[in-house]
Amino acid sequence: MTSVSSPPRTIRIGSRKSQLALVQTYWVREQLQKSYPDINFEVHTMSTQGDKILDVALAKIGDKGLFTKELELGMIEKSIDFAVHSLKDLPTNLPEGLALAAITERENPADAVVFHEQYKGQTLETLPAGAVIGTSSLRRLAQLRHKFPHFTFKDVRGNLNTRMAKLDAGEYDALILAVAGLERLEMSDRIHQILPPDISLHAVGQGALGIECRADDAELITILKAIQHPQTRDRCLAERSFLRSLEGGCQVPIGVNTEINGDNLTLTGIVASVDGQKLVKDTVTGLAKDAEQLGTQLANTLRQQGATEILEEIFTEIKRGS
Numbered sequence: 194m195t196s197v198s199s200p201p202r203t204i205r206i207g208s209r210k211s212q213l214a215l216v217q218t219y220w221v222r223e224q225l226q227k228s229y230p231d232i233n234f235e236v237h238t239m240s241t242q243g244d245k246i247l248d249v250a251l252a253k254i255g256d257k258g259l260f261t262k263e264l265e266l267g268m269i270e271k272s273i274d275f276a277v278h279s280l281k282d283l284p285t286n287l288p289e290g291l292a293l294a295a296i297t298e299r300e301n302p303a304d305a306v307v308f309h310e311q312y313k314g315q316t317l318e319t320l321p322a323g324a325v326i327g328t329s330s331l332r333r334l335a336q337l338r339h340k341f342p343h344f345t346f347k348d349v350r351g352n353l354n355t356r357m358a359k360l361d362a363g364e365y366d367a368l369i370l371a372v373a374g375l376e377r378l379e380m381s382d383r384i385h386q387i388l389p390p391d392i393s394l395h396a397v398g399q400g401a402l403g404i405e406c407r408a409d410d411a412e413l414i415t416i417l418k419a420i421q422h423p424q425t426r427d428r429c430l431a432e433r434s435f436l437r438s439l440e441g442g443c444q445v446p447i448g449v450n451t452e453i454n455g456d457n458l459t460l461t462g463i464v465a466s467v468d469g470q471k472l473v474k475d476t477v478t479g480l481a482k483d484a485e486q487l488g489t490q491l492a493n494t495l496r497q498q499g500a501t502e503i504l505e506e507i508f509t510e511i512k513r514g515s
């Protein structure tokens with residue numbers, strides 16, 4: 194599709210080095226290569242802060258851009274042209290000069306439970322009191338504590354393989370992980386339970402990939418639109434607008450669920466306290482083309498129901514380092 198007169202362009206894709214990031218990046222490259230066989234897509238890998246700090250709970254270091262900053266610098270300095278992110282790791286406000294050019298079709302956005310071998314065939318409902326559940330997400334922690342106050346919750350960090358090894362070694366009785374990550378790493382066979390929205394609302398953007406590039410690279414933005422999935426984009430724009438309006442990063446107990454029916458989009462959101470005691474939840478429906486407005490509308494509704502107080506409490510606790 195490039196014109197015969199101009200030489201084919203080389204486009205440099207930036208990626209984190211983790212196995213999941215590489216699988217995602219090479220998938221994006223393959224999809225783009227199908228639409229643009231004459232373009233040369235090169236993959237450039239780099240480590241991000243989030244890959245280096247593995248021993249501190251995410252909530253304590255403040256996560257904004259932890260997995261994206263180095264890639265964003267690369268785009269601004271023009272050492273790479275675009276970056277592939279797990280959309281849920283991409284902050285809702287991008288640095289000046291960068292844009293979210295495309296959102297790809299989302300995998301199942303739900304959270305999954307992986308049990309230790311000893312509990313195979315069980316569900317969270319049948320697991321004994323005191324069982325040790327591993328999660329590093331305040332969102333999962335708050336919602337599960339609300340439903341299952343009799344479990345013990347323990348932080349878990351590291352890549353998927355490291356986490357699985359810790360589970361198998363008996364450090365945990367179960368882990369809560371994204372279905373999407375497990376599927377992309379071909380570990381679907383380890384999923385024992387998929388959590389429905391009434392138990393766990395997923396993270397904003399979970400299961401989708403976000404492609405970020407320089408906002409003034411019009412040619413590249415046109416190329417990237419080839420892999421955009423309009424329904425996923427509408428859902429994720431509503432989710433991201435909701436999160437942005439609440440001014441929370443991914444490490445606050447905010448969860449969502451979205452559905453598209455014809456021209457309509459339904460967005461459900463929750464804001465919970467870390468102890469799972471306080472929780473506000475509501476739903477809005479409107480036209481999918483007004484996705485971002487729906488996100489703002491739901492954020493305002495939840496603020497009226499007490500979300501602001503819940504969030505302020507959490508920010509104070511995190512600052513205090515508790």
Ligand SMILES: NCc1[nH]cc(CCC(=O)O)c1CC(=O)O
Pocket residue numbers: 279280281282369370371372373374398399400401
């Ligand atoms: N913050 C970690 C992270 N970022 C993206 C995924 C994979 C799932 C996705 O693309 O949403 C995961 C792992 C997890 O939450 O279990």
